[in-house]
Amino acid sequence: MKISIQQLNPKALGFEKNKELILSKIKESNNDVLNVFPESAISGMPLMSAIEYEDTYINSALLCEEICQTNKDIILGTPIKIEDNRFNSIVFFSKGEVIGLSTKKNLGDFDIGFDSGSGIETIVYNGKSIGFGFEEDLEEFALLGNRVDILIICSNIVFELDYQQPLYSKLIPIVRKMDTTLIFVNRFGAEGGYLFAGESFVINKRGEICSMLPLFEDSSSQIETDNLKLQYQNPLPRMERLYMALVFALREYFSKNGIKKAVLGLSGGIDSALVVVIAASALGKENVVGVLMPSEFSSEHSIEDALCSAKNLGIEHHIVPIKNSFDVMSSELMTHLPSDFDLAEENLQSRLRCVTLMWFANKLCAALLNTTNKSEAAVGYGTLYGDTSGAISVLGDVYKTEVWELAKWINRNNELIPYNSIHKAPSAELRPGQKDSDSLPDYDILDSILLEHLENRKGLEEIILETGHPREIVEKVLRLIRINEWKRRQCPSAVKVTKYCFGLDRKYPIS
């Protein structure tokens, strides 16, 4: 049987765009091919509150009707309303008719608002028994002893740096036990902080991965189920996948939101030096504007390093010192509450930089890029309405130690990121001689604690046991994580690359 895996990138609620995409793919396909599209190909995902609106189902039904009328054989995902029930469904069209329907039974995180359906459906098609439906319902289907010749899963798997092994380890035994061929069709794309990998694949009866579509790419692949070829390649190195993910997410964010230009502050530090490289790669150097905003506490090397960053990439840049505005504002304010230079003045500098950057963003119809990393976000090392601002947080799910690793990987052939930005001690430079290490443990210690607590879900005692770090340091870090949740609640969405991304997956109670 000929199956065409249609790995595409639907936009959430972008019905018109999704229709064109799907119809153009179908047009290209031959009549004897079964076209398989991902979950929610029609509506995009996540739908969130739109799951509760009638319009979502009306638009989806109209589009399904048009697709059905192409008279081709098609399997695709769509929201569907049947009487008063709302389902996340997979529809099977053949020769202008609906010949099968699977509704998701075991609902996932994106399915809040849907009703639970009946799970994977089986159907006889072209003389073969076919099971089709959702990944979440697969385990139950296998447990019930079902047997089919071919299993087709339409999915929406969320990309994480290490998503593949757990997924394959779960699926391969099921495929072997069921003695079947698994066709797993994934969407690619980015939406609301989530990345979708693509990397659709086929697993043969022996449990071998024998076909894989590319990462983050629009791609179709036609297979013959009776003649599968081993085509699996080892995944790219971790840092390369991370770089691809961040570049792709940024490109998607700008194109889906119809924005061309990005603005960011260049401090000479490693975070902004890394983000500007990612931005130039994602958007083109002509669309990235760097702003240097030295204060009286900026060291000379900061300005040099930041300039070096901008010049390496050949981007437009401006030097806008904040001294004058800082002096005017702080002397005016001090007349109201006479006091010493303290945290309020440190924050004032950071906030004036945000005001400056947003002025550039507004003038250029650009979006501001946030450069906070996950370690800083975790412990609240940043100024709200200052350096925590931006339309999208590029590194918000990347730990500081990985920021360095990624920077070194990027520089492996040619020094895009200034050597100094990578190797000097991190500093916010908001008061004389300030270093991050004045208020935080060294980043290798900090990150090892964060990793245990955030990714491995360990508590105080376990972390002390696991890492061997002194109790007072672990206690301090956990406390900082807890008390800074309110700050994170107002930060931009990060590009999710780990299992537990702030804002999307990890939410802690705040009073």
Next chain:
Amino acid sequence: MKISIQQLNPKALGFEKNKELILSKIKESNNDVLNVFPESAISGMPLMSAIEYEDTYINSALLCEEICQTNKDIILGTPIKIEDNRFNSIVFFSKGEVIGLSTKKNLGDFDIGFDSGSGIETIVYNGKSIGFGFEEDLEEFALLGNRVDILIICSNIVFELDYQQPLYSKLIPIVRKMDTTLIFVNRFGAEGGYLFAGESFVINKRGEICSMLPLFEDSSSQIETDNLKLQYQNPLPRMERLYMALVFALREYFSKNGIKKAVLGLSGGIDSALVVVIAASALGKENVVGVLMPSEFSSEHSIEDALCSAKNLGIEHHIVPIKNSFDVMSSELMTHLPSDFDLAEENLQSRLRCVTLMWFANKLCAALLNTTNKSEAAVGYGTLYGDTSGAISVLGDVYKTEVWELAKWINRNNELIPYNSIHKAPSAELRPGQKDSDSLPDYDILDSILLEHLENRKGLEEIILETGHPREIVEKVLRLIRINEWKRRQCPSAVKVTKYCFGLDRKYPIS
């Protein structure tokens, strides 16, 4: 049978505080009384990601052990781990032993991460059959034909202005059908934007509400199930409940976060004039600081009205014109991108006000109050990192037309809110002669569209039919709601008083 309804206010993950609260209530009770506490009395709610942490269950189990050892008869809610399963549970202690356990089966919004349990449990206690468990499991329990003498529900009902009627209408038929007495124990308090009403109640076999504890108050009430007295009072008027909710939420936010002082900008407009009254009532006038920040576009009456607001309440206030800092910054910036006064300069003013307010907040260890209303939040009428900022959004779930209504209600006896602030046309005053109505429909039209779309879940065609407003106005409003989701994502939590509060209940896809 004597039952003591213990309506208390547990703090999310505040195990020590919750323990003291519960033990002090138990201590006061007689030995022949069954003490009933709300859902999650031990751990507080919402627990969010803490549901996945071992510590949550260890701390809960230790506390349960101590409570059990008081040898009193107690029903209370706690998270519990049994083998590898995590449950939201209600435990029944009697004479130092656990005699019953109900685990929630039909999981709710706060239960993501819990496993589904077995539902309402029945037990014979003091010669009576008792059913106890969660509200979510009640319908199923009744449908199965169960009969008990007394039904005890430990709950966490989220306050909304109109939450009562739907709840009673659902419960009363169940109670009548089951021919039982229902004891419904609710927590009160505020946490993460959610309000919890308290208003625990008893419904007798005839379906009459015969006892109700107060709204938003720590309260215990002892009842004799064989001798129930009708005590139900009609709820307070809607505006009074709204005022109580906003004042209580603000007081809770500050006390649970250990903050004393609030700062806010006073523009002379209705929103800030209303918020400052609420803040003075919640925190005491000595803890509220108003800052007037006129620009060259501020009308004279704005300053007068804002001053009048501050003086009516007797709060500390400062006048900090933003002209100097605006002139210095904008002339510096204009040298980089020469251009006309446009949106960038409008936003610049709003952002300099935010910088000013945050300086005061930092200096005074105070929290900034946000004054955006729900209508503005819906259509994105505000400047990000400008007037959308603040630690908590007091009016973020109150429509503009209700802001006026509430203001008039507050002024019913004595003019706390300046007459002018209520009756003048709303304006952001960021350019000469600007009025809200330049870019938005009149608020009565806007709010009627918002109400249909946000609260009644209607789409374009239905709203046109329902309201009779011109298609282009409805289209414009729906478009504004859609494209401003990204801005709302970075706004502070609002105090939820409607069914669909931005950020908590309503989330729309953003790219």
